Amino acid sequence: MRLDRSQAESLLQRMEGRRVAVLGDVMLDEYLFGEVSRISPEAPVPIVRVLKERAVLGGAANVAANLKALGTEPLLIGTLQKDVAGDRLLGLLTGLGISISGLVLDTSRPTIIKTRVIGQQQQMLRIDREDPGQPEAAVLLGLKDRLERALGSASALIVSDYDKGTVNGPVMEAVRTMCAERNIPWIVDPKPGHKALYRGATLMTPNTKEAAELTARPARSDMEVTVAGRALMDELGLKGLLVTRSERGMALFSPQAEHSAPWMIPTEAREVFDVSGAGDTVIAAFSSAIAAGADWREAAMLANAAAGVVVGKVGTATVTPDEILAHYHEQEAN
Template structure:
């Protein structure tokens, strides 16, 4: 079962302009593309001659970029420093028309940068520049204020947790309180070490490795995923779960199935070039669809198709409605 082109087009139209809040760790993703032709005489490592550089939004900012590309209106909540990387982030957000009013200045740590070195179209190395940990009291207060302001107008909330400090116990207590009062769905891209913070979430979107760590049991086979998913749902009191399984597609645990067995969604990726940021695309597409009134299966199918498009691109990427509709057109033609 999959959406046809007309159903996808209708859903994408309903998503247009929908406000979705994104709370999480904002990062700059930097790419150094180069050529590799020899080994260094100084150490047994390849020499990469850099021929091109690219900087894109990463972490929660990439989720916001995915929402914007899909036609939704992201309300981004996070922190950054007034440094070179922070200025580049602000410039990228500005060019995409993403509001920066939800960002809080944190002078105690640098803006997070992840630098990927790519040689001959293959990622060779990643360099992380970051300082994680809970924010200072003033920053924490700022985050809670921005969260309350964003949720006053959003139709859904995404929690994009990279375990760098923005997603913490006091902030998540505010999430639970505000979302309960407003009956807002909140959807989490989790880090297993923060499992307790997600108690009572509407839905989580772990990959199989994260699902295995969350449930403390295997999550490879269909039966494994079913067992692990039920364990996670029971422990955290979630309404549902969407497990992304790479080439095996997705497994959706929805309330209408009483969580007994997941609904398996086969992959739509025909070519996998780079999975960087694919999880951001999934949670953005799913959440925007939910905000637009889609049911969970429709949202999962759209998210699956969006992931199938984005993994065929190089680097952290986004997908547009036009690309998604072309994807559906190609499917129907075949």
């Protein structure tokens, strides 16, 4: 079962202008593209001659970019430093029309940068510049303040955890309290080491590797995913779970099915060039659809279609309603 083009178009129209808050680790993704023609005489490593550079939003900022591309209004909450990378981040956000009012200045650590070196269209190296850990007390207060402001108008909250420090105990306690008071769904892209922080979440979107680490169980086959998913929901008191399974599609545990068995959704990807940031696209599309009043199956089907488009692009990327509808048109034609 899948949405047809008219259903997808109707849902995308309902998503337009909906406000979705994003709490998480804001970072800059930098790409160095080049060619490799020889090995270094200094060490047995290839020499990459850089031909092109590109900087895009990464981490929670990429989730916000995905929301914006889908037509929803992201309310981004996170930290950054007033350094070169921070200035580039602010420029990219304002260039896309994404509000920066939810960002908190953290002078104690640099803005996070992930630099990927691409040679002959293959990633050869990634360089991370970061200082992870829980922020200082003043920054925590700032994050809680921005969260409270955002939830005053948001229809859903995404927690985009990259284990760099923004998602922490005090902040997540505030998330639980504020979302419960306002009856706002909160949806988590998890890091296994932070499992206890997600207790009571509306839904989580782990991939199979993360699901296995979260439960200490295998999660490859349909049955393994079913057993691991039930265990995870019982342990954390989740209302639902969306496990992304790469070439096997997705598995959705929803309240409508009473968690008896997940609903298996086959992949819609035709060609896979790069899965970087695909999880950001999935959680953005799913949460936007929920914010627009879609049921969980509709939201999962739209997220699956969006992922099928974005993995056909190189590097961290976003997907637009027109691209999703063109994807549906192509699928129906075939």
